[in-house]
Amino acid sequence: MKKRIASSAVLGFLLCSAVTAPAQSVQDVVELDLVPGWRTETGSHMAGLRITLAPGWKTYWRVPGESGIPPTLTFAQSTNVHSVRIGWPRPGVFESYGLETIGYADEVVLPLEIKPTDASTKMNVSVRASIGVCRDICLPVEILFSSDIAPGAGAHEPLISDAIARIPKTVQSQTARCAVEPIRDGLQITAYLPVPAQGGTERVFLEPSRSDVWTSPSKVSREGDTITAVADLVPPEAKPFALNRSQMRFTVLGDKGALEMFGCQAD
Incomplete structure (x- = not known):
């Protein structure tokens, strides 16, 4: 059973064009709810955070791109919850105003x-979601809601299973290499990732362990089964x-698939 308690506040407007758009209710644009899911063999519970958008609107991936708003999801107010690990299905690429x-x-x-x-008592999952939603304008919004999950096996939910299937697979049989050079205001990293081609125009996203570090769009080239990214x-x-090279996260996103690697050795 799904339970939704949502209060939403628009934190501000980021105009994406020179035309001033009228204010729009957050509830008309985006809704969040919890898909309860099932208890796994390891004793954890697999649920799903569903984000439903109005037609024409989009929200952002973990790495939002050149002008996107990075999402933040916290569960600090939950009860009987030890930890939450978020999965991110393969995203799409959008272009707007260049x-x-x-x-x-x-x-x-x-x-x-x-x-x-x-595991013998219910969990109350309380979510604070700070996300961006965009169409002609971009709205940074904060949504608060909570939902109870009863103890027990639950039921497998195709929505969650399909989302899990779209999470980029981790390459574990190969090792990434990276060269790091100091620049005036930080570092330049060149990563060599031994992953097969993912189709079409490939993009590589580099994520250091420090969330406060800005990462430029990477310059990408490929030679055989190795893709090189410079950022x-x-x-x-x-x-x-x-x-910390061991904490680097690399995601290769192509037209037909996506793969991830974690950590890199000095080149």
Whole structure:
């Protein structure tokens, strides 16, 4: 059974064009709810955070692109919840006003692997979602809601299973290499990723462990089964910093698929 308690506040408007658009109710644009799901063999619970958008609107992936708004999902107010791991299905690529953004249109289900503190009692999953939604204008919105999940096996839900199937697979049989050079306001990283072609125009997203580091769009080239990506990493202090190579996350996104690698060895 789904339970939704939602209060939404528009934090501001980011105009995406020179035309001033009328204000629009957040409830008319985006809704969030929890798809309850099932208990796994390991004792965790597989649920889904469903984001439903009005026609023509989109929201953003973990890495939103050149002009997108990065999403933040927190579960701190939940009860009987030990941890939550979020899955991110393969996103789409959108172009608007000459800028490229990465995200989802219409509807997306984010798989949530939830570990209860006590598996014999219900969980109350409380979500604070700070996300961006865009059409002709972009609205940064904050949505608060909670939902109970009863103990027990639950039922497999195709919406969640399909979303899990679209999460980029992790390449574990190969090792990424990366060269790091200091630049005036941070670091430049060149990553060599031994992954097969994913079709069409490939993009590579580089994510350091520090969430406050700005990462430039990467310059991508491919030779055989190795794709090379070059990007700048600029921290708030705007100077070179110590990069933890083992915590780097790389996502290769193509027209036909996506793959991920974690960590890289010095080149």
